[in-house]
Amino acid sequence: MRSALARSTLAVTSMLALAFGIPLALLAGRIAHDRALSDARQQATGIVAALAVTQERPVLARAIASTRAGQRLALHLPGEAPIGATRGAADDVRLVRTGGQPLVAPAADGVVYLQPTALGPERTAVIEVWVPAAELRRGVTTARLSIAGLAAVLVLASIALADRLGARVVTAARELSRAARRLGAHDLSVRVRPAGPTELVAAGTAFNVMADRIVSLVDAERERAADLSHRLRTPLTALRLDADSLPHGEVADRVRESIDALEREVDAIIVSARDPLDARTGAVTDLVDVLADRLAFWAVPAEHQGRAWEVIGGAEPVWIPVPRSDVISAVDAMLGNVFRHTPAGTPFRIGVGERELVVEDGGPGIADRSGAVRRGVSGADSTGLGLDIVRRVATEAGGSLRIGHSSRLGGARVGMSYVGSRRPPG
Numbered sequence: 001m002r003s004a005l006a007r008s009t010l011a012v013t014s015m016l017a018l019a020f021g022i023p024l025a026l027l028a029g030r031i032a033h034d035r036a037l038s039d040a041r042q043q044a045t046g047i048v049a050a051l052a053v054t055q056e057r058p059v060l061a062r063a064i065a066s067t068r069a070g071q072r073l074a075l076h077l078p079g080e081a082p083i084g085a086t087r088g089a090a091d092d093v094r095l096v097r098t099g100g101q102p103l104v105a106p107a108a109d110g111v112v113y114l115q116p117t118a119l120g121p122e123r124t125a126v127i128e129v130w131v132p133a134a135e136l137r138r139g140v141t142t143a144r145l146s147i148a149g150l151a152a153v154l155v156l157a158s159i160a161l162a163d164r165l166g167a168r169v170v171t172a173a174r175e176l177s178r179a180a181r182r183l184g185a186h187d188l189s190v191r192v193r194p195a196g197p198t199e200l201v202a203a204g205t206a207f208n209v210m211a212d213r214i215v216s217l218v219d220a221e222r223e224r225a226a227d228l229s230h231r232l233r234t235p236l237t238a239l240r241l242d243a244d245s246l247p248h249g250e251v252a253d254r255v256r257e258s259i260d261a262l263e264r265e266v267d268a269i270i271v272s273a274r275d276p277l278d279a280r281t282g283a284v285t286d287l288v289d290v291l292a293d294r295l296a297f298w299a300v301p302a303e304h305q306g307r308a309w310e311v312i313g314g315a316e317p318v319w320i321p322v323p324r325s326d327v328i329s330a331v332d333a334m335l336g337n338v339f340r341h342t343p344a345g346t347p348f349r350i351g352v353g354e355r356e357l358v359v360e361d362g363g364p365g366i367a368d369r370s371g372a373v374r375r376g377v378s379g380a381d382s383t384g385l386g387l388d389i390v391r392r393v394a395t396e397a398g399g400s401l402r403i404g405h406s407s408r409l410g411g412a413r414v415g416m417s418y419v420g421s422r423r424p425p426g
Contacts, residue, residue, distance in 0.1 A: 009162035010155065017151035028143035036136045037104060040113040040129035043067055047075060047127045048117045055119065057083060076126040078119070087130045088112040097124045109133050172196025176204055186396075188215050232266050254300065261297055283323040287420065288314045290327045291352060298335050305344035312351040318420045320397045330393040334359040334414055337387070347409055354422060356399070358415045360407030390416050 050063040055077070064073050064084050074084035076093050092105040096114040103114045110132040116124050172195045182190040191211060194204030240259050246252035291314060302309055320327065334357070338348045342363030351358040391401035399417030407413035 005162050005166040006159050009159050013155045013158040017155055021147050021151045024147050025144045028147070029137070029140045032138055032140045032143075033136050036131045036138065037111075037113055039135075040131050041102075041115070043073055043129050044113065044115040044127040047073065048115075051075075051117055051119065051125060072130040072132070074128040074130075076128060078123050078125065082128075084128075085130075086128055088114055088128045093126050093128070096126050100124070110136065168196050169200065172200040172204065176200065176207060179207060183211060183214075188218065236263055236266065254304070257300065284319050284321050284424075285324040285327045286424075287318040287320050287327060287357060287418075288352060289317065290324060291331055291350065291357070294328060294331045294335065295350070298339070301339060302348075305339070307338075307345060308347040310349050312349065314350075314352045316422055317424065318352065318354055318422065319424055320418045320420050322393055322397045322418075326393050326396065330390045330416060331357075333387065333389045334416065337412075337414070338363070342411065346411070349407075349409060354420045356402075356415050356417045358413065360409050360413045361411040362407075362409035363411035365406055365410075366403055366412045387414070390414070394418060 046067055047060075047063065050060060054060070057077075057080070060075055061083050064070075064075060067073055071085055074082050074086040074088075076082045076086070076097075078097070087107045087110075088105060089107075092103060092112070092114060096103045096116050100116050102116070105112050105114060107130060110130060113129045113131060115127045115129075117127060119125050175192055175195070179190045179192045188211065191208050192204045194201040194208075196204075236259065240256075243252065243255045243259055246255065291311075295311065299309075335348075335350075338346070338359065338361045342348075342361050346361055346363045348359065348361040351360070387401065387403075394401050394416045397416075397418035397420075399419060402415040402417065404413030404415065
């Protein structure tokens with residue numbers, strides 16, 4: 001933008017410089033020409049004064065020699081040879097004598113100024129002053145160079161001024177653009193310092209207001225999610241009372257353990273929902289650690305339903321740029337789908353690597369793979385949010401959700417890719 005503004009200023013100021021500079025350069029030449037001819041008239045006037053005193057040739061010759069023009073001045077007396085060196089044509093001299101009007105005629109390497117002066121009845125002398133071409137152009141080159149230099153200085157100054165003005169606009173626009181990109185990359189803490197022209201100041205102020213509004217809306221939604229999660233405590237309390245009334249035994253213990261685990265999950269959801277936005281920025285999580293923690297939970301229902309399972313990989317940590325609560329949600333969604341949509345006894349397998357987490361099962365598979373990732377749409381009487389949660393977390397981690405045709409176990413294959421690292425942050 002700055003270069004475009006500088007080019008536009010260069011074009012406009014150059015045209016203005018040419019529009020004024022060319023006439024001034026021509027005028028300088030004309031002024032020098034008129035100055036030289038005016039000086040020639042003054043020299044001729046001195047000879048007119050001498051002719052008014054005497055017409056003797058020796059006296060007139062001394063008068064001509066004493067003038068500043070010197071060798072460039074000549075006198076044509078009627079019927080006599082010219083006094084001094086003459087360069088004008090005889091026809092031009094006769095034309096001036098008979099016409100009685102001064103004349104500027106071309107001559108060798110310059111011009112001659114011919115001025116008539118009456119000596120008496122029917123007697124007219126012609127004074128000739130030769131003006132060299134160098135005298136006609138004296139000072140023209142210097143004047144034109146001065147005009148060109150001044151024009152160049154004005155053009156450069158205007159470009160520099162336009163660049164400084166453009167720098168304010170460009171700097172403010174770039175800052176607003178960078179802030180918009182950071183906001184689009186989920187950095188809700190970004191704000192701009194309104195600067196530049198009035199329009200950009202208004203845009204920067206509106207951007208800050210918009211960012212504040214987004215943060216307030218997100219905070220309100222997270223508080224609402226926390227409140228909704230808290231409402232689960234009422235049925236959990238009733239469920240725990242019912243579990244406490246069960247006779248002591250393996251079934252009652254398993255039910256109580258499940259209720260305890262569910263309460264911990266509700267607490268984690270509430271805490272996660274109320275985390276400030278800046279706590280999520282730059283968060284990283286060890287996927288292997290989360291997977292081990294969640295498998296400790298899912299191993300209990302898997303054993304109860306007679307499901308065989310195994311984990312491939314996971315010997316080393318895999319750090320991904322996602323908050324731990326979101327990783328837990330994605331892992332639970334992937335494993336929970338196995339338990340919800342496959343019969344009891346169906347085996348499953350988890351593969352974890354530096355670039356992808358894969359969950360495979362031996363169930364009936366996923367018939368509509370495109371519909372399975374549409375939020376709120378489900379073909380198996382569920383909320384339709386599970387795989388969409390996985391997709392969102394994968395996108396946040398720099399990857400994507402991949403649903404295969406079939407797994408090695410014969411059923412569904414769901415993969416969550418990400419940008420992972422074996423080394424912890426910092």
